[in-house]
Amino acid sequence: MTDPTFDFSRAITRRPALTIAGGLRAEDIGNPDFEGMLTAHKAYVAALKSTGAEVIELDPLDAYPDAQFVEDTALCLPQGAVLMRPGAPSRMGEVNEMAPALHSYYDTVCGIEGPGHIEGGDILVTGREILVGRSDRTDAAGVAELTKITSDWGYKLREVFTPEGVLHFKTDCSLMDAETILSTRRLDASGCFDGYRVLHVADGEEAAANAIRFNTLVLMAAGFPRTAEMLDHEGYEVVEIDNTDCAKLDGGMSCLSLRF
Template identity: 45%
Template sequence: MPASATTFTHAIVRRPAASAIHGLRSVDRGAPDIDALRREHAAYIDILTRVGLTVDVLGPLEAFPDSVFVEDPALVFPEGAILLRPGAASRLGEAAEIRSALDDRFGRVLALEEGFADGGDVLRTPDAVYIGLSARTDEVGATALSGLLATLGYRAVIVRPPDGVLHLKTACSLVDDRTLLATREIADAGLIADLDVVIVPDGEDLAANLLGINGVVLMADGFPQTSALLAARGHEVRTLTVGEVMKLDAGLSCMSLRW
């Protein structure tokens, strides 16, 4: 029986630095309000604990404005962790900064040594780990990462999302072990096999980045059609305010490493 990809007991997060106002933005929605961003992050930690996770909170890194998004510089699994090489030059040093935290929690920590790969481009399902090629994850990095995943016992599948998708998980997420929520363009591309694909309602594509954790679906507020669609399918949906987070091209999955 494949292991669950939506059952977790632990998470690592990092508090946002004041420098987060200078974080990367492919679409400029304005700089986030740092106090509001900190409140959103605190609420995120709170809801992770409420759905059953023990959350380890790392301190802010002022030298790295995007370091609150711990999902990009590393991957974590029960079998071990993998340090990545983020594709944005300003983020390359983040992997070294999170290394000690991973060493403390995992008996095995591997490191990507060539190419580039962002964790936001990596989607784990019960049967495989999908790696999406993007402006921040190249073929060299994806191929090398496939080898590291095999070392931990995971089958990797490299896919190419449609042009314009920042990260694979910007446009699709696991709702539960059998269900993928995806934008229409991702659904039409047929990238992810053997899952029931639910298409995000028109106009709510930003809702595609959510977290299915321990039988609960965590999603950003402000997307009533998507919330209603998932609730109608029998899912327990809880919404969070993440308007400041989303100004930084980010979503719910970006702010934690979960295992």
């Protein structure tokens, strides 16, 4: 029996553009290296494919330097896809660029019409509900519009709040299985995961919280040995991917694919 929270047959990714240095970042810690990002992207795609999944690699978009972070453009559920409405004005055009690919695989594609904003990086689908974190990129109106769409599909959606100074809800958490969440202590302290089994990333390794469970694998950023060891001890098969360059654009493992 498959689990829709982590058993996937397809993923959509987008190759990074030569213009990545123009991407958004909360703090300037240097420009990403294009070749380094491309090498990491290839490793990421190879890991997804190793599970038997089909990986759709979309062409780079020079006009949108953040476009490799495809997760922010849509929410993919078994019943249909929902095109998002990014809170960053420079990223609004990425949604129209993603729409044709989703229409190729889904009979039902809805869209957030506005005036609210919501990004996929703030949405965590668990085995029992959809958690949406309010953030600088996702507002109350955007959450309300998504609630209406997903409730018609039988989902319970719960609004939570992202810690101050954290870009997206999933910057600080990820789903390991239907009832298990990997989280930073600061996010878990808010009480948003009450009733779930929560695994904490190691102190000082908060950036490891943005991982993905994809079929049999957990893909996480390299360089966080204590968290990787903990996940291995918990029985997860961990694949570490170099995230050095994506991190300079506030990106992580979940940002780089749409999984369905």
